[in-house]
Amino acid sequence: MSPLAEISSSYAPRFAEFAFEPAFTAAVDQHVAELRERLGVGGPELHPRPPHPEDLADYALGFMDALTEIDWREPVGHDYAVCRLTAISWLVRRHDLIPEPREPGD
DSSP, X not given: OOHHHHHHHHHGGGGGGGGTOHHHHHHHHHHHXXXXXXXXXXXXXXXXXXXXXXXXXXXXXXXXXXXXXXXOOOOSSOOHHHHHHHHHHHHXXXXXXXXXXXOTTO
């Protein structure tokens, strides 16, 4: 499974928390903005460009590796890592960055 698919399957369910956790929503929004800047897709446009899937996947792999190194475990609430992983998932969903599986012979 690709890192983007793995993160999305784990953290997209947290989008439901946006309805009743405004602080979490704001934190994820800030992480999305930081990721756009880091990946060079931020800017003054009304509709920012989508990140390149390879760039976001490379970032996600590095972030997950760093979490493994510090033996991070997902908390009950929201910490920096949960917000960042949810932001990655949001970008994936918003820009449809996970391609549909191909049928054999395509």
